[in-house]
Amino acid sequence: MGDYLATGMVFNVQKYSIHDGPGIRTTIFFKGCPLACWWCHNPESLAAKQEIVYWQDKCIGCGDCVKSCPHAAIAFSGHGLTRNPEKCTLCESCVDACPTGAMERVGQIRTADDVMQEIEKDSIFYEESGGGVTFSGGEALRQIEFLEALLVACKARRIHTALDTSGYASWDSLARIAGNVDLFLYDIKLMDEVKHRKYTGVSNQLILENLKKLAATQSNIWIRVPVIPGINDDEDNLKSMGELLTSLNLRDVYLLPYHNIAMGKYDRLGKPYPLADLPSLADQQMDAVTQILKAFGLHINIGG
Ligand code: SF4
Ligand code: SF4
Structure with missing residues (x-):
């Protein structure tokens, strides 16, 4: 049984979400992230505190x-x-x-029991749509006890679970919860380590190593790639990504086109927005990215 008294810091619970996995979902946003991506559209997720x-x-x-x-x-x-x-x-x-x-x-400290009660209110929608719950952030793996308690509780109630992760966590944490995650939404941003450090604040080595290990467990994994014009939409990056994913037999890729609507959120938090002058991604740019990745035999989806 899960630890229903486990507590965690949550900054949002989004109901009726259709972009974080299959069907209709409830998305639980954990607060606190080890990355600080320049394009982050949830700047309120970065700090672990209120x-x-x-x-x-x-x-x-x-x-x-x-x-x-x-x-x-x-x-x-x-x-x-x-x-x-x-x-x-x-x-x-x-x-x-x-x-x-x-x-x-x-940001609010909540118990697993309290969050489960909220999740269960929409069980009927999950059943009818093939949906469930998605744990997102921030980085949910940073609050491993809380995350595990929720995953175990969902499993006991046969509620489908997805974990949206940057992959930047210890392998021990990932291995600990993998058996209770029905679907991983695993983010890949940049293959070049120097660029990855520049634009996210951390190396990509741990993320790529974890992805290789996770793929070997036969877990169900969808790869998510935020497409940021001028930062990661170049041919070198995309081809390198295509090679890695085909070598791991990971075929399902969701491209998330960059948009600049998060700017207002940074203002409200009193934080500077690193990409203030960058326009949203044009359809033509997205087509070019899609074609490069499709050539690797990947199943490309836009959004989600
Ligand atoms: S602005 Fe002043 S009142 Fe508001 S949280 Fe900060 S210290 Fe407290
Ligand atoms: S000045 Fe604005 S933010 Fe401050 S208490 Fe009044 S309504 Fe609220």
């Missing part, structure tokens, strides 16, 4: 948050409010004081 988000469109300018802050960390500026991260201690007084929800906490 954060404060400011929604300018909900702000009525009452100033209650400014008055409530014990550290004078908030001030009015020409564009609403700014929060000084060096002064802010994340005490959340401003969140409690705000009458409109414009100041919001992101």
Whole structure:
């Protein structure tokens, strides 16, 4: 049996998702990630601790948050409010004081039992659509006890499970949960180690080694590739990826086209967006990427 008292930091539970595996799914987003990809569209997932988000469109300018802050960390500026991260201690007084929800906490400690109750509410949709639950992030493997408790509980209830992972974790962690994961959504970004370090903050060696070991376990694996123009859509990278995947007999590839709609999220968190000037991926660019990978006999899907 799973440890229903295990706790973890979650920043979102998305219901009726159709992009994180087969059928209709509930996606649980774990907070905290060892990578910091320049194109990350969930910047609120990166830090393992709680954060404060400011929604300018909900702000009525009452100033209650400014008055409530014990550290004078908030001030009015020409564009609403700014929060000084060096002064802010994340005490959340401003969140409690705000009458409109414009100041919001992101990240909550939850028990496995509590999350399972939420998951089970939609069992009927999973059964009818061939769906289930996807554990995403952030990197769920960073909270291995919590993840394992949820996977074991889902297995006991015959709920299909998918794990969306960067693969950047110890092999011990992956091996520990592999038997309870019905489908891995395994992200591959860049084959060149130097570029991988530059654009994600970490080496790709562990990720590729883990992928080879995982493929040898006969686990069900879909490869996911975020396609970022000018960063990983070049022929060298794609061919190298194609060679690796065919050598491991991994055929199912999901390409996730880059879009720049996450920019607003960075503003709300008070963080700079590394790709502020990069336009979304054009259809023609995506076609070219698809053709290169298809030549390796891979089954290419767009999105998902
Ligand atoms: S979380 Fe606390 S310290 Fe930070 S801005 Fe809000 S009230 Fe001030
Ligand atoms: S308390 Fe809320 S609504 Fe009032 S100024 Fe602060 S963020 Fe805006």
